[in-house]
Amino acid sequence: MTGDRVTVSLDDDASAALETLTDRTEDGHSELVRQALTFYAANFEAATANREVDLGVYYRMLAGGEHVLLDVDFLHCFLDYVETEAGDPDPDFLESADRVSEYHASEYEKRFLTLGDLLDWLSFCGFLTVRTTDDDTYHVVFPTESMKWFMLRFIERTTTALDFEIEVDEGVSKVLLTEHAE
The missing domain is CATH 3.30.1380 (Muramoyl-pentapeptide Carboxypeptidase; domain 2)
Incomplete structure (x- = not known):
């Protein structure tokens, strides 16, 4: 691990999502954020191509x-x-x-x-x-x-x-x- 640290301000939705995922996966906040960033990077085109598509x-x-x-x-x-x-x-x-x-x-x-x-x-x-x-x-x-x-x-x-x-x-x-x- 590179040791890079990031401080993030969470809004209510992001905070609730993080807590829900923590409860479901039993992973720590840092691990969940790492997984989320990796997933987002791998799926960036799908996530940003057309905001109207669910x-x-x-x-x-x-x-x-x-x-x-x-x-x-x-x-x-x-x-x-x-x-x-x-x-x-x-x-x-x-x-x-x-x-x-x-x-x-x-x-x-x-x-x-x-x-x-x-x-x-x-x-x-x-x-x-x-x-x-x-x-x-x-x-x-x-x-x-x-x-x-x-x-x-x-x-x-x-x-x-x-x-x-x-x-x-x-x-x-x-x-x-x-x-x-x-």
């Missing part, structure tokens, strides 16, 4: 086993191969995807109050990019045409039990989605 949510999604990380190129490959030679979605795939959508519709009924909440979640998951154009209208961009038809179908089917209807105005790769009260 890495804890990603962790909970993956740790629960219900979600997986999938390279976006693989996703596009899958979607390309579920279309017939005519370019239409395969009926067997649609049937399976619709079953997944129905399940999520019951889950989303308790989880999302607005279209914006749902779109933020799907954006967080990486399926689309969204920005609000006014109170109830959202400008949604999809990376590919296949992602657009797939996600629009999913959105339309998962919002059936929610307390609003959706108006869809499609462009080439962009869509305006407007929430209307029922």
Whole structure:
């Protein structure tokens, strides 16, 4: 050890975190601060890249086993191969995807109050990019045409039990989605 010493003023949150970690690990304050600095340095890019991203949510999604990380190129490959030679979605795939959508519709009924909440979640998951154009209208961009038809179908089917209807105005790769009260 180099013997470097650092004096740090802790705010209430940092002090509470240090005490909690001390109790949980039974390590001393110095050891915990060393581990925290080493961890922060090793994960600096992830910790500072986008302050709006909550890495804890990603962790909970993956740790629960219900979600997986999938390279976006693989996703596009899958979607390309579920279309017939005519370019239409395969009926067997649609049937399976619709079953997944129905399940999520019951889950989303308790989880999302607005279209914006749902779109933020799907954006967080990486399926689309969204920005609000006014109170109830959202400008949604999809990376590919296949992602657009797939996600629009999913959105339309998962919002059936929610307390609003959706108006869809499609462009080439962009869509305006407007929430209307029922």
